[in-house]
Amino acid sequence: MNDKMNSLGLIGGTSWHSTIEYYSAINQSVNDHYGNNTNPPLLVYTLNQAEVHRFQIENKWDSIAHMLVNAAHSLNRGGAMAVLFCANTPHKVYDLVQEKLDFPVIHIADATAKEIHKKGLKKVLFLGTKYSMEETFITKRIEDNDIEVLVPEDQMVIDELHRIIIEELTYGKVIPSSKDYVISIIEKAKEQGAEGVILGCTEFPLMIFPEDLDIAVFNTTKIHSDAGVNYILNK
Structure with a gap:
């Protein structure tokens, strides 16, 4: 075969x-x-x-x-x-x-954009490392598919999300307080109209699951x- x-x-x-x-x-x-x-x-x-x-x-x-x-x-x-x-x-x-x-x-961005289109969504939050949140090498490629992509604007939020990835998740550590923090950022984005969240670091799916949220979750690893x-x- x-x-x-x-x-x-x-x-x-x-x-x-x-x-x-x-x-x-x-x-x-x-x-x-x-x-x-x-x-x-x-x-x-x-x-x-x-x-x-x-x-x-x-x-x-x-x-x-x-x-x-x-x-x-x-x-x-x-x-x-x-x-x-x-x-x-x-x-x-x-x-x-x-x-x-x-x-x-x-x-990875091309595949993600296709999945967002399948859900019929137009506005999503992107979370990842500071490199992928501060720069546009992922988000721009998704936006080119007629999708609005939100990213955290507060530098302290960006830095903390990056720290969670680098110091915890890349070592396989899932700390409840960090999970709560990530979910709180996603909840705030809903207030800005986010219809879904892109877990744009392939470690985030180790921490955040669809059942944790009431909006669409795009697991970039999957x-x-x-x-x-x-x-x-x-x-």
């Missing part, structure tokens, strides 16, 4: 906790598609998260792009016909990476994984 499927490479490690979610979701979806234990031709390359974070702090995004290009080429040599970054923030250097490759990188499954299955 593998001959009927496209090989996909996952560039993970940012963090490995969310990479596991990608791996699990993709395998389970392919199992469900075939109705048995058929697994996809899936390859995983794990980046050194400590090194990635160091380059982020030092504003050496070209070095992160270099890591991603090397990882993508390694996966391609192993047979992967396309790759995806198992996180939102690496998409800051998506264009730099894609221009170095002759095979596709499946973009959405991106599903896009990978569609590629694998030629859908």
